[in-house]
Amino acid sequence: MQGLGLGDPQFCLVHFEAARKLLSSKLSSAVIEAWDADLLSLYRIVAECVVFNFATMLPLYRTKDLSMPWASASFDGLSSFDCLFYENDGQQSSSTSPFFGGFYRLWNLMLRSTVLHHRIVLNEVTEPIAQELIDMADSMKIELDDTEKQIHLWEVTRPRDSSLTKLYKAQHFLNLCATRIYLCKILNNTVTAQCVEVQREFAKAVGHMKLEEHPEQRSLSLRWPLTILACAASTDQDFAFLAKIMDDIASTVIHANSSMLKSARQTLTMFRQRGPDVAQLQQGISTTLDFVLEPRLLGLAPSLTS
Amino acid sequence: MKGSKSKSGCVTCLVRRKKCDEVTPVCGHCRRLTLKCVQREHDTPVPAADRTALTMTSLRAKQLHIQPPVSPGHPRFRSELEKKVSQESPALLSGFLSRIADPAFHSVQSIGRFCIQSEVVREAVLAYAAYIRGQEDADAYRHCVKSYQSCIIGLRDASIRQSPNQDLAMTAILFLGLLEVSG
Numbered sequence: 001m002q003g004l005g006l007g008d009p010q011f012c013l014v015h016f017e018a019a020r021k022l023l024s025s026k027l028s029s030a031v032i033e034a035w036d037a038d039l040l041s042l043y044r045i046v047a048e049c050v051v052f053n054f055a056t057m058l059p060l061y062r063t064k065d066l067s068m069p070w071a072s073a074s075f076d077g078l079s080s081f082d083c084l085f086y087e088n089d090g091q092q093s094s095s096t097s098p099f100f101g102g103f104y105r106l107w108n109l110m111l112r113s114t115v116l117h118h119r120i121v122l123n124e125v126t127e128p129i130a131q132e133l134i135d136m137a138d139s140m141k142i143e144l145d146d147t148e149k150q151i152h153l154w155e156v157t158r159p160r161d162s163s164l165t166k167l168y169k170a171q172h173f174l175n176l177c178a179t180r181i182y183l184c185k186i187l188n189n190t191v192t193a194q195c196v197e198v199q200r201e202f203a204k205a206v207g208h209m210k211l212e213e214h215p216e217q218r219s220l221s222l223r224w225p226l227t228i229l230a231c232a233a234s235t236d237q238d239f240a241f242l243a244k245i246m247d248d249i250a251s252t253v254i255h256a257n258s259s260m261l262k263s264a265r266q267t268l269t270m271f272r273q274r275g276p277d278v279a280q281l282q283q284g285i286s287t288t289l290d291f292v293l294e295p296r297l298l299g300l301a302p303s304l305t306s
Numbered sequence: 307m308k309g310s311k312s313k314s315g316c317v318t319c320l321v322r323r324k325k326c327d328e329v330t331p332v333c334g335h336c337r338r339l340t341l342k343c344v345q346r347e348h349d350t351p352v353p354a355a356d357r358t359a360l361t362m363t364s365l366r367a368k369q370l371h372i373q374p375p376v377s378p379g380h381p382r383f384r385s386e387l388e389k390k391v392s393q394e395s396p397a398l399l400s401g402f403l404s405r406i407a408d409p410a411f412h413s414v415q416s417i418g419r420f421c422i423q424s425e426v427v428r429e430a431v432l433a434y435a436a437y438i439r440g441q442e443d444a445d446a447y448r449h450c451v452k453s454y455q456s457c458i459i460g461l462r463d464a465s466i467r468q469s470p471n472q473d474l475a476m477t478a479i480l481f482l483g484l485l486e487v488s489g
């Protein structure tokens with residue numbers, strides 16, 4: 001309570017970590033089938049809030065600044081929450097609709113990507129650890145492929161021309177492709193926006209956004225994936241397309257996310273026009289895609305820099 | 307015609323003058339209100355020295371941690387604003403919802419129920435509502451800070467973090483976290 005600074009993203013992580021512990025304790029001791037549907041909705045909201053906020057806020061912190069057990073080998077990717085979102089056969093529940101606007105699995109994968117990045121930075125890369133991290137990355141790639149299939153499968157069972165179907169597909173591909181680009185950069189920090197794999201995913205995401213439906217405004221879930229895609233834009237035309245969407249969303253979402261979107265957009269615009277400044281070069285930023293590993297350098301709120 | 311008095315109901319219900327359902331080891335009233343259920347020993351004459359234990363005053367003096375009776379079991383609303391926000395709380399998260407979110411998320415009745423049951427949840431919901439609705443209003447911001455602080459104090463009470471109150475603590479913390487996200 002000292003220096004109570006409302007709106008500090010660091011406090012949000014503290015709160016959601018406490019929520020995580022309470023929910024995990026609850027899930028480990030109770031039978032999910034005994035809950036009523038309304039209580040289950042509340043638990044899903046809590047779980048999605050935890051995973052979503054960790055997935056989108058943790059990249060803003062340097063590994064050494066984190067006191068939470070995210071970088072430790074015991075972190076299980078919040079698998080204790082799976083029972084809220086998956087049927088017994090491992091398939092995502094058809095009755096689980098996104099709260100913030102994304103597959104739960106995608107947020108989980110995005111969070112695990114950040115954990116992987118922190119572990120790579122934190123640990124000396126001895127052979128056993130390197131192999132373990134490679135296995136983690138391979139597992140995540142398989143899950144991303146499976147999630148893409150599920151998006152297509154979901155679409156088949158819905159009215160094709162429905163605006164909600166289009167929106168669902170566009171937003172999920174935005175998140176999916178952004179996560180793949182993020183993971184690609186984590187595994188090879190020399191990758192640039194011109195890399196074939198990055199361009200393939202970028203084209204897929206933007207293609208869906210242009211053909212299907214523009215992302216909905218006031219959606220918090222789009223800030224981080226949009227930022228990743230903006231960093232991966234190789235042409236000015238592509239960047240201008242994403243910058244317009246970022247501006248539209250920044251004008252409607254609430255404060256912290258709005259300022260983050262605006263800062264990211266402005267920093268990337270200046271970088272594209274003038275190249276990296278001395279401070280950015282010192283932090284290892286020489287291309288736009290490098291910001292993906294150091295998003296705090298996109299000019300974020302002072303409370304986040306340390 | 308008056309009903310016969312129970313001879314085996316718990317002491318807590320006896321003191322509170324409630325009809326005990328005589329469930330052991332914890333009766334229904336005590337379980338619902340998280341009171342200490344003090345069972346009577348049957349057919350055992352109460353020693354004179356212990357007879358004084360059967361009053362609220364002496365129970366508190368003996369630090370048996372029996373909560374004073376409340377009716378109907380939930381804390382009262384302290385203001386009309388508190389009552390209004392609590393009533394509106396099931397739909398308070400709609401600002402975060404995506405158009406493609408399940409309709410069930412638009413009104414989560416559990417939140418309203420927890421607001422009624424717990425002052426800590428109410429404080430958290432009040433803080434969040436005050437912050438969201440009055441970001442340009444200094445009075446609303448002050449109200450938000452005050453509610454936030456009260457909620458944190460309430461959460462420091464270890465009992466709220468233990469079963470069966472974990473849902474209450476979790477709901478309160480959810481709103482505090484969302485308040486920070488909204489900042």
